[in-house]
Structures are given as structure tokens and as C-alpha cells.
Amino acid sequence: MFSEAEAYEKFMGRWSQRLAPLLVKFAVIQDGDAVLDVGSGTGVLALHIAGAAASRRVTGVDPSAAYIEFAQKRASTNNVNFEVGDAQQLRFSDSTFDRTLALLVMNFIPDRAKALREMIRVTRPGGVVAAAVWDYGEGMEMLRIFWDEAVARDPAIGSRDERHMPLSRKGELEAFWRENGLLEVEEQPLTVQLDFSSFDDFWTPFLAGQGPAGAHVASVSAEQRAELQSRLRRRLLGDGPDRPFTLQARVWAVKGVVPPR
DSSP states (O other), X not given: OOOOHHHHIIIIIHHHHHHHHHHHHHTTOXXXXXXXXXXXXXXXXXXXXXXXXXXXXXXXXXXXXXXXXXHHHXXXXXXXXXXXXXXXXXXXXXXXXXXXXXXXXXXXXXXXXXXXXXXXHTEEEEEEEEXXXXXXXXXXXHHHXXXXXXXXXXXXXXXXXXXXXXXXSTTHHHHXXXXXXXXXXXXXXXXXXXXXXXXXXXXXXXXXXXXXXXXXXXXXXXXXXXXXXHHHHHHHHTTSOOOOEEEEEEEEEEEEEOOOO
């Protein structure tokens, strides 16, 4: 589902660029902080943090070698580094970082509890661990509209609807952070606008097979794909001509302070 860096950029990376500054502000990243970006993908969050202050040391870790290569090529400063790694088994020593962040990835990690424990371990006591996950059920209109129409066309795929994603509903991230011993836990919605220049600007990224929605599009026949495309166009544009449009996208963001060891 996540293997083509260029395709991911067009599908979700461009919206991550709008979310990154909001998560950085929420996590209260300061000059001089050593920051770990877990599940760094194409590097959007790590590159934003590094570019905002040259004194910060930023490391991005992702299991996809293709994503890491793509991110490293985009790095224009020496204070950011990307490497292949597993969130469930980080190679870093205890208390290496001041802030550890994860943008749009916690719900995709097989053992999320193990990954969070690792994020806590590599963050110093008093440091902050923060994450954000799309509100797939209600707040991420791009994917909500897609799955509403996909399931209406074929109710048998209802279990694939991303509304069932873990940690994507209000209060779930906060409870997860508290269960794992983090202090001063705070959850907050963060919202960005998704501006599309046309229907094709909305639809074409789904054809590249990225994420659960893209994987679904790739799995159906050409006829079924055309039917879904038609349903989505009608949902977004009615019977009118093609035009630019804007959708809203919300994440649930959480942060917590690492306790004394």
C-alpha cells in the first residue's frame, strides 16, 4: 500500500505539508531540540522541522527504503538524516531525543503498543511524544467521500472502510497515551484545507495504489473503477462542469510528557 514515493506525494504527501507545521506547533518543538520522526515517509515532517531552525537535529525513520531515498534527496541541510528502520524496534539508545513525533502512521504499525513504548524509551524524561492520525470516520472528507461511494457501490467491502482504523476516533489516542504512562496528555483536533484544482486532481492519485483506498481502486475491474469514478464525480460536482473545490481534513493529535525513569 505504501511503496511509491512520487505517488504517495501526490496522494497524501501534499496534505502532510499542511499538517506538519500544525503538529510541530502542537508538540512545542524548540530550537536546539533533537527530534525523531517515526514513520517519516517522504520526509515532509522531518524536513519542515529541520528547515524551521538550523540548530535542530532531526532524524527520520521509515521501513520503506524507497521513501527514505526520496526523502534524503530532498534534504538540503546537514541537520536532518533519514534511515531505514522499524518503529517497533528503534536502534537508538535510551533518552536520545527531546521530541519524538509520528505523523499519520500510528494506525498502520502492526504492534502499536510496542512502537509507542519504543518512542517513549528513546525520548528523554521530560521530553514530549506526539502523534496525529486522520479522523477517518468523520473529519477527513477526501477519504470519507471515497469510502461512502465505494461501499454504496459494493456493500461487501464495508470492512475495508477506513472508518474502522484504530486510534482514529476522538479520545482513542489520548487513552492510548495514558495507558502507556505518559504524563500531561492532551488531545486536540487539527484541521487543514484540501484544495483540488479539478476532479482529476482528486481522482488521479487514487489510481496509483497508495494506501487502503488506492489498494481498493487497484483491486477492482476497469468497469467497476469507472463506475466508482462516476459516482465520486457526481458526489463532488453534481451535474455541473468540472471546477476547483475544497474539502476539509481533520486529524486527532496527541502529546504527552515522558515520566522520570
